Structure formats: structure tokens, C-alpha cells
Amino acid sequence: MATRRSISPERYEQPYDPFDPPLDPIEMSNMSRRRSPAERGSFEQRGGHSPGTSRVSFGDTPPGAYFLPSESPTKQYAPVPSGRSSSRAPTYNSGGASMYSEGSRLKPYKTMDADTQALVDRRAGELAQWNVHWVTPASIAALFIAGVLAAFGHHIFYARLDGKPADNQLRMIRYGTALAFFVKSTLVGTVILCYRQRIWKTFRTKAMTIKAIDGLFSATEDPTQFVNWEMIRNGKLATFMALCSWLIPLASVLSPSALTSEIRTSYEATQCNSVASLNFTHESLYNFRHENEFPGSSIAYYNTTDVNGTTPGYFDYYDQPSKNAKRLAITAAYLGKPATNTLASHDSCGDGWNCTYSINFEGPGYNCEEVANSSLPDLATGAAPFNLSKLAPEGNTLYYGDVDLGDYMRPQIDTTDQGEPKDGPPYPESLGVFQTEPVLWIGYAINTSTPYPDDSPHKDQWKNVQEPHIFKCVAHHTKYEFHMNYTDNIQVANRTKRQWVAPIVNTTVPMTDLNSPPSPSSDFVKPQDTEIYKLTAAYHALGALLRNFLRGEISYNNPYFVTKSDISETRLMQPSTSYPVDDLMDQLQNVFEEMILTLLSEPHLVVADKQSVPCSKSRTANVYVYHAEYLWIGYAIAVAATLLFIGVGAYSIVQNGVASDTQFSRIMVTTRNPTLDRLSVGACLGGDPFPKELTRTKLRFGVLLEHDEGEDGMEGRVVYREGPLGKVEHCCFGAAGETKDIVKYGTYAGLRKYLSGKREEVGTLDEKKGLLEDADEEVFHDAEED
Numbered sequence: 001m002a003t004r005r006s007i008s009p010e011r012y013e014q015p016y017d018p019f020d021p022p023l024d025p026i027e028m029s030n031m032s033r034r035r036s037p038a039e040r041g042s043f044e045q046r047g048g049h050s051p052g053t054s055r056v057s058f059g060d061t062p063p064g065a066y067f068l069p070s071e072s073p074t075k076q077y078a079p080v081p082s083g084r085s086s087s088r089a090p091t092y093n094s095g096g097a098s099m100y101s102e103g104s105r106l107k108p109y110k111t112m113d114a115d116t117q118a119l120v121d122r123r124a125g126e127l128a129q130w131n132v133h134w135v136t137p138a139s140i141a142a143l144f145i146a147g148v149l150a151a152f153g154h155h156i157f158y159a160r161l162d163g164k165p166a167d168n169q170l171r172m173i174r175y176g177t178a179l180a181f182f183v184k185s186t187l188v189g190t191v192i193l194c195y196r197q198r199i200w201k202t203f204r205t206k207a208m209t210i211k212a213i214d215g216l217f218s219a220t221e222d223p224t225q226f227v228n229w230e231m232i233r234n235g236k237l238a239t240f241m242a243l244c245s246w247l248i249p250l251a252s253v254l255s256p257s258a259l260t261s262e263i264r265t266s267y268e269a270t271q272c273n274s275v276a277s278l279n280f281t282h283e284s285l286y287n288f289r290h291e292n293e294f295p296g297s298s299i300a301y302y303n304t305t306d307v308n309g310t311t312p313g314y315f316d317y318y319d320q321p322s323k324n325a326k327r328l329a330i331t332a333a334y335l336g337k338p339a340t341n342t343l344a345s346h347d348s349c350g351d352g353w354n355c356t357y358s359i360n361f362e363g364p365g366y367n368c369e370e371v372a373n374s375s376l377p378d379l380a381t382g383a384a385p386f387n388l389s390k391l392a393p394e395g396n397t398l399y400y401g402d403v404d405l406g407d408y409m410r411p412q413i414d415t416t417d418q419g420e421p422k423d424g425p426p427y428p429e430s431l432g433v434f435q436t437e438p439v440l441w442i443g444y445a446i447n448t449s450t451p452y453p454d455d456s457p458h459k460d461q462w463k464n465v466q467e468p469h470i471f472k473c474v475a476h477h478t479k480y481e482f483h484m485n486y487t488d489n490i491q492v493a494n495r496t497k498r499q500w501v502a503p504i505v506n507t508t509v510p511m512t513d514l515n516s517p518p519s520p521s522s523d524f525v526k527p528q529d530t531e532i533y534k535l536t537a538a539y540h541a542l543g544a545l546l547r548n549f550l551r552g553e554i555s556y557n558n559p560y561f562v563t564k565s566d567i568s569e570t571r572l573m574q575p576s577t578s579y580p581v582d583d584l585m586d587q588l589q590n591v592f593e594e595m596i597l598t599l600l601s602e603p604h605l606v607v608a609d610k611q612s613v614p615c616s617k618s619r620t621a622n623v624y625v626y627h628a629e630y631l632w633i634g635y636a637i638a639v640a641a642t643l644l645f646i647g648v649g650a651y652s653i654v655q656n657g658v659a660s661d662t663q664f665s666r667i668m669v670t671t672r673n674p675t676l677d678r679l680s681v682g683a684c685l686g687g688d689p690f691p692k693e694l695t696r697t698k699l700r701f702g703v704l705l706e707h708d709e710g711e712d713g714m715e716g717r718v719v720y721r722e723g724p725l726g727k728v729e730h731c732c733f734g735a736a737g738e739t740k741d742i743v744k745y746g747t748y749a750g751l752r753k754y755l756s757g758k759r760e761e762v763g764t765l766d767e768k769k770g771l772l773e774d775a776d777e778e779v780f781h782d783a784e785e786d
Helices: 009-013 025-029 037-045 116-125 133-161 169-205 209-219 225-226 228-236 236-247 250-259 323-335 344-349 530-550 584-601 626-654 665-668 674-679 764-786
Strands: 259-278 302-303 318-323 353-375 398-401 440-451 464-487 490-502 553-557 562-565 607-626 698-704 708-711 715-718 721-723 726-728 730-735
Touching: 133 169, 133 607, 133 626, 169 209, 169 236, 169 250, 169 259, 169 626, 169 698, 209 225, 209 228, 209 236, 209 698, 209 715, 225 228, 225 764, 228 236, 236 626, 250 259, 250 626, 259 344, 259 353, 259 584, 302 530, 302 708, 318 323, 323 530, 323 584, 344 353, 344 398, 344 464, 353 490, 353 530, 353 584, 440 530, 440 584, 440 715, 464 530, 464 584, 490 584, 530 584
Parallel strands: none
Antiparallel strands: 259 607, 302 318, 353 464, 353 607, 398 440, 398 553, 440 464, 464 490, 553 562, 698 730, 708 715, 721 726
16 A cells, blocks of 8 residues: 655645545544645646635536536636546545545435445536436337237138137137227227326426326326316326327227127028939839849849749839838828938038028929810719719718729739749730829818708708819929928928920829720730839839729718828828818829928938039028227327327427336436425325325426535526536426526536535546545545555
């Protein structure tokens, strides 16, 4: 350590010189010399102060600046010599020389923490920087863009759900709500950032009470601040922005309601590629010996002259309807409608869809016509195997069906268990031949609601007028078109086209001699004509199943009915009256068509077929429905308001010259004002209740008018620190009378701090070293080494 020099008492007694080398207490106690007048003069010539003059604060002037003593008669700046810099600032407890003379009335302020003191010394001389840091504008832009993108994402998410089945509704609502709250959060965050820029602009232009300032600082967090009329009056735009920060979240409440679920029917015109249809020509090719080539069950059972099919000239001939055909026909008769395959709707329309389409095919049908009634009795003569006299009112028959004239005889010949004739060959020429297809002769009576007159001979037997009818039905090759509709797996078939092609067997049984063979024989259908024969056999089998229900009669023997026909098992009879339906002829044709359509329900029949047809599909389901206007009403208002406030925030940043915040650090640096320190006496805990007289104190954010103090402690003239950059002033909150407007790009630094009525020395260590080296280099070296 360097040897300390003794300082004479004369130096200790001299008036305070701000450029004296700092002395520590040890050195002060060992002072042995005074500085001579010559020494002091040489020091003043180097730019020091004369005794008794006030010193200048160096705090806001960068290294190498010029310093002007506040009372310099020359008003000239003295350059700071460029001395060597020190690596550290001397600490309060240093044993070396102090930068403050103990004889001075200026009381030094030192922290008890060496690192903090070093930071204080290093920051001394800093100037306030006029620049808009990129973080705040970037945060505003990023939050706004994120909010807008999330709003469009919310729209796209709901648009993709529109019309789709409303599955996982709770999950989708959660996703939508999350997006809505994200939009709300980002837009509110954007507004708050812009709002903070605006309130600093307001603080610069309006003097307000502390209570109103509190309101602006906390209005975005505390809605009770909106009752502060002074805050509203002095910060109208800022208050409106704060209010909108509370209202924008309403968009997050409105937007999830844009997605609802409704029962809705959607339609689609497309191609149904696998609809059930019928193709009776498959029966023409059917051979029970090759089941693998003709999968499915035939409508008819056959006998054969050779079960193995190897004998030359063998042939198969019709025996009876198959069990499957019988089952399906009986099902249709008992249901009163076509039977439906449970998978028909799924196979034809697809899962969950309803559909409509048309199918076309050729099959058997009955061409019916009326031959006699009560208005045309002569038509019955010789035209039918019975006449009107058999029917009510002349007879007691309500229904009569003669449906077996010329029917295929069964059995044709005695057969073995395998269906081969027991005798032969040769076989009878008529074996298996369809000589005719029986005509359906149907007679029935209609019970009208008109009573017989008293003089009528039928009044005692029949209360109301009975109308007899006779019609016949001839089996034909028929072209059909059916419009099929499947709704909720329920099949509804409507015939849209029916065209008679030709009789199945084009022969006639003479009514005058029922024992005579049909004619002409050339139109007989023989088993040797395999394809035509098997098609005829299929048609004949279906006709035979219908005739099983039609043959017989129903009569009325007063007072009871006698039923000798299975027609009562079908919908062709009225259960309430035991009379046939009034439109029996039309309904008989429909019942036969229902039996044919029932074949569609069995996909394992030989006649089963698949078609690809145009179809119209529809689906009624609980689906998502997106109301875009509900989403965008809230979002559009929120986005537009936020965009407007971004403009306000940008304007405020430009006017302020800086981008600021309301964090503690910003409040700390903007409240460095001795006046506020004095006002805060007794309220340093910051607890409630806050002194009311303080809340009524008006403050403004501006440039503090700092005053010098005389020997008596009274404030004098306004003092500015000046240098090449001009006046160096301090910005803070202060009373309206002690602040003036902040000038953009002005030179501002820190507070000229008053302690015990004197100013504290400020400035960087480099600045101080340069001055001290010229004053007393050796003393400074001693302090540095210590």
C-alpha cells in the first residue's frame, strides 16, 4: 500500500472545493498541511471552482463532456481531461481517499452494498434515451395477428363441421370455446398494451389527482374505477379503451353459440350401385344339377326323366312351387305388403341414408278386366264359368273364385323318391307340358250403403243393395317399373309402369265345354324348350301361390257367414264386414305384385339381381349447423375496435417518443421527485386506508423544475445542468406547478437530489478520475491502491 500523505490543517480549514481529492476519515484525522494559495490558484486555472462556489453535477454528461460551473463568471465549459479509467469505483468502506470532503456541507449518499454502489457509480451520467424499443410494437403486432388468425381458424373449424353428424358435441364445444378464449385473450392483451401507451400520453398533457391516476393505472383490472369521474373527464379515450378491454371478452361468449346441432335432411343425387332387382331369365338357365353355377334357390321344383342328366333326350319338368317361394308369397299375403330385407336400405342406399330410385324388370302379371256386373248382365252369358245369379243378391255368395280351369295337373305321373317317372320311357306326350295358364275367374258382391226398397224381394235377405261383379285375369309377361323408397329402413314401392307383353301361355279354354283341351296346341309350352319352359314354370309357380288364396267361396247364410276360401287371410277381404274390398280387381293385381316384390327381400334366390341405377339419397340426422354471422358479429367488432386502438397506441408511442409500460420499474423511475418523497411521509407501507389528502393531490408527468437552495436552506432560482447537449433535466410525476411539458428528443437524465439542503455529486468514475488527477494525482493513486 502506498504511504499516505499528511494533510496540513490549512487544507482542512479551506472552504469546500468540489475538485479536491476525496479523503477518508483516517486521512482527515492526520491532516498536517493546507493547500497553498498558489496551489489553489493553479487548480482553479485548470478548471476548478473558486472557494465558496457551488459545484456542478456530472450525472447526465457522458465521459469527455464539458462542465460548466453554475456560477462561473466566464460561462465557459471546462474540458474534462482524459485520464486513465479505473476498473472499479471506490466503496463506502474504502480506506482510500473519499470523493467527498468531510468538511463539505454536502452529505454523501453511499449504499451499504458494494456491488450496488458500483452500479450506481457506473450509471451516473446516463442520459434518457429517445427510442422506441421493438419489443412493445412487436408484442402488439404479434398478439393482434395471433388473435385474427385464431378467429379465422375458429371459422374454418366450424365451417368444416357444418352439415356433418353431430358426434362428440362436448369435445367440439370445448375446442370452440378454447379458440374463442384465445382470440379474446390476444385481442384484450393488444388493447391493454395500446392502452398503456395512451395513459402515458394522458399523464403528460393532463394534471390529475392521484386518485384519477390510480384509476387509469388499474382500470383494466378493477372495474370499480369507472366511477371516477375525473379519470373519465381527463382521459376519455384511455377510459374508453379500458372499457373495451372489459367488453371484448363478450366475443368469446357469442362465438361458441355459432355452432349448433339440428335435425336436418341433406340430399345427394348419385348412383346407387347395388340395388336389389329381379331377373327372371336366370330361371331359364337354372339347372339344379349345377348349383355352383346357379347359386340360390329356384322358385320352382322340378322332376326329371334322368336325375343325372346323362340320358339322351332327358328333360326336367315342373312339379310345384319351391318352399322358399311359398314362404315369401305367404309372408306377403299375411303382411299385406311386400316383405323387406332388413339390410335392403343399407345395401341399396348406404349406412344411415334414405334413398329413392327406380328399378325395371320383366316378370309375371295378371291382366284383369271386368266381364259382367249388375248393369251389364248379358256379358256374363257364355263368357264365364258361372254367372251373376250365383252372387248376391240373387245367390248367397259374397265371393267366388274359379281359378283352376286348365290347370297343370299334379302329379303329372307317378315318380320315385328322386323325382323320376316310375314307368317309361316312352313318356306321355303331355308330360310336363303347359297347355294353358289358368285364368282367374272372380265373382264378388259389393255391399252398398243404399237400403233396398220395401217392395224388393231381396229386402229380407239383404238390408242394403248388393252389386255383383265378375272379372277375369289372364297371366301375362309384364314389364314393370317400380319406384323404390327407403326411409328409416322402411321400404315403400310404387308401381310407375306396367306393360302387358303377351300371355304366358297363349291358349284358351272354351267356356262352353270345359272338358275340351285348350287351343291352339301349337302354343303349348313343352319341357323340351328348356329356357322358355323354365321361365314359364317360374311364372306358373308364382301364379299357383296366388291361386291358393283365391280359390273357394264365401257365402252369407243369414245370420252368419260361411268361409271356404283362404282369401280371408289376405287384405283382399274386409275383416269388419267379411266382404271383399270394393276395388277387388285392382287390389288383386296389387297383391300379386307385392308377392313379386317380396322376392327382393331374399338375396339367395336364382332370380335375385343387382343393378346400378341413378338414385337420390337423403339423410335426416342430428348434424352440426354453423351460423357464421353469429361468430363474426362478435369477432368483427372486437377486431375492428382492437385495430382502432392499435392506431391510438401507435400514435401515442410516436408522440411519447418511447414505448412504456405500467410495471413497477416504470413507476419507480417516473416518481423520483423530492416533492413526492415529502408527500409520502407516513404512507410508505402502501396499505389501506390510503390518506385521502394524498389522493386529492394533482400530479402530472412532465419535466421537473428543480430549484437551487441557499445557505439558509431556502429554494432559489431554477438550476439546470448544461453541457454541449444543452439543458439536462429530469422527467417525473410532479405537481402541476413544478412541471412543464416534456419536449420530444429533449435531453433528460436523473434527479438533482437534495440531501440536507445540498446537492449530491454525480458522474461517472472516469469523469471524476480525470478531474481529480489534475487536482492531486498522488492522492488519487493512494485511494485507488487502497
